Amino acid sequence: MKKISYNLLSIIIILVFGFLIFFVSTDGFQAFTAETARTKELIEKKPQFPNVTLEDSKEREYSFSEFSGKYVFVTFIYTACTDVCPELELNMAQVYERIPEQYIGEDIVFLSISFDPERDTPETLEKYRSYFNSDGETWRMARIPDESELKNLLDEFGVVVIPDDSGNFTHNSAFYLVDPQGTLVEVMDYKKIEEAANKVTAILEKKAGEKE
Amino acid sequence: MKQAIYGFVIYIFMMLPPVIVISESNMVIHMHMQMPLLIVIGMLFTPLLKQKFPRFFEKWNANGIPGIILFLIILSYWMIPRMMDEAIASPFVEAWKFISLPFLAGVPLRESWRKLTPFVKKIVYVFIAVLFGLMAWLYIAAPVQLCNNYLISQQKALGWTFLFMGLCLFIYFIHTLFIEDYE
Numbered sequence: 001m002k003k004i005s006y007n008l009l010s011i012i013i014i015l016v017f018g019f020l021i022f023f024v025s026t027d028g029f030q031a032f033t034a035e036t037a038r039t040k041e042l043i044e045k046k047p048q049f050p051n052v053t054l055e056d057s058k059e060r061e062y063s064f065s066e067f068s069g070k071y072v073f074v075t076f077i078y079t080a081c082t083d084v085c086p087e088l089e090l091n092m093a094q095v096y097e098r099i100p101e102q103y104i105g106e107d108i109v110f111l112s113i114s115f116d117p118e119r120d121t122p123e124t125l126e127k128y129r130s131y132f133n134s135d136g137e138t139w140r141m142a143r144i145p146d147e148s149e150l151k152n153l154l155d156e157f158g159v160v161v162i163p164d165d166s167g168n169f170t171h172n173s174a175f176y177l178v179d180p181q182g183t184l185v186e187v188m189d190y191k192k193i194e195e196a197a198n199k200v201t202a203i204l205e206k207k208a209g210e211k212e
Numbered sequence: 213m214k215q216a217i218y219g220f221v222i223y224i225f226m227m228l229p230p231v232i233v234i235s236e237s238n239m240v241i242h243m244h245m246q247m248p249l250l251i252v253i254g255m256l257f258t259p260l261l262k263q264k265f266p267r268f269f270e271k272w273n274a275n276g277i278p279g280i281i282l283f284l285i286i287l288s289y290w291m292i293p294r295m296m297d298e299a300i301a302s303p304f305v306e307a308w309k310f311i312s313l314p315f316l317a318g319v320p321l322r323e324s325w326r327k328l329t330p331f332v333k334k335i336v337y338v339f340i341a342v343l344f345g346l347m348a349w350l351y352i353a354a355p356v357q358l359c360n361n362y363l364i365s366q367q368k369a370l371g372w373t374f375l376f377m378g379l380c381l382f383i384y385f386i387h388t389l390f391i392e393d394y395e
Contacts, residue, residue, distance in 0.1 A: 010278040018285035034297030
């Protein structure tokens with residue numbers, strides 16, 4: 001009889017232990033992939049956009065502080081990409097269209113940053129830009145020529161880029177929103193266009209309300 | 213004793229930094245070679261541990277059910293995509309993998325298996341086959357990258373190996389239904 005009760009006790013201990021390790025390792029059953037965990041952590045940490053020099057499709061060079069005072073909607077891409085990036089950019093275009101026009105360029109700028117500066121020259125970006133009806137002004141495409149600056153930015157924003165054998169990259173994708181002070185405030189699922197557009201519009205409306 | 217020595221040698225070998233780098237460079241090798249080997253290492257340690265602590269196992273794992281539950285929990289735990297990334301990113305999680313798989317999965321599996329009734333063994337086969345089937349579906353069908361450290365092509369490859377392993381287990385399970393009388 002005593003043997004059985006130890007057995008039962010041991011089953012209970014094991015089940016509790018199992019529950020606990022699952023609970024702790026998935027942030028309370030919320031983050032089963034490193035990507036969800038990363039997004040969660042980023043939003044809590046709110047990193048500052050590092051000071052980088054951008055070179056855009058119009059061959060203009062400026063630092064990120066060019067956008068200070070405006071929200072910046074950021075994505076990370078490379079133009080040779082055939083799977084995720086076109087989808088990411090198409091979705092970005094749809095978000096762009098859904099944002100009320102009075103805010104575009106005034107309170108918010110869209111920015112696609114290439115992490116493949118070698119191949120993504122201003123000419124390439126200029127061509128790529130036209131595929132998505134980006135005007136090159138309120139939605140810019142730019143590369144970061146300086147490698148260490150680029151690496152620093154990718155690390156800060158948790159973008160993991162792995163080159164594969166055929167000259168492509170595997171990378172995680174999301175919509176990033178940087179506030180007028182250069183702080184990352186939102187990381188959004190790039191597949192949920194409507195949700196992202198609503199969220200950004202709400203933030204912009206709030207900001208506009210504060211101004212008045 | 214001999215088994216424990218073999219186990220120990222493989223254990224040390226698996227811990228060598230270059231071996232870790234190679235065994236984690238590819239998703240399939242990480243999940244289907246490194247992790248099972250760690251479980252096997254635990255199984256090799258089992259006779260020695262049983263010899264040293266005979267009472268402990270008799271008392272706490274009398275009918276093998278607690279042990280097999282622990283095994284299944286640890287097995288399922290290391291199937292979470294996030295754990296593979298974390299094991300690469302964090303040395304603590306890596307250490308936890310090297311401890312939990314041999315001692316909380318390998319040891320209880322071997323310790324419990326003989327104590328289990330044929331019926332429970334069948335449940336275990338089906339559970340693992342279904343789990344692998346689910347994993348196969350997850351890794352093959354997922355439209356997004358599940359592990360930030362691995363390419364999508366590797367993810368798909370992992371899915372197919374899961375399917376293969378799951379199918380093998382299932383075939384073995386079917387086969388036990390027919391040979392049961394001979395056991």
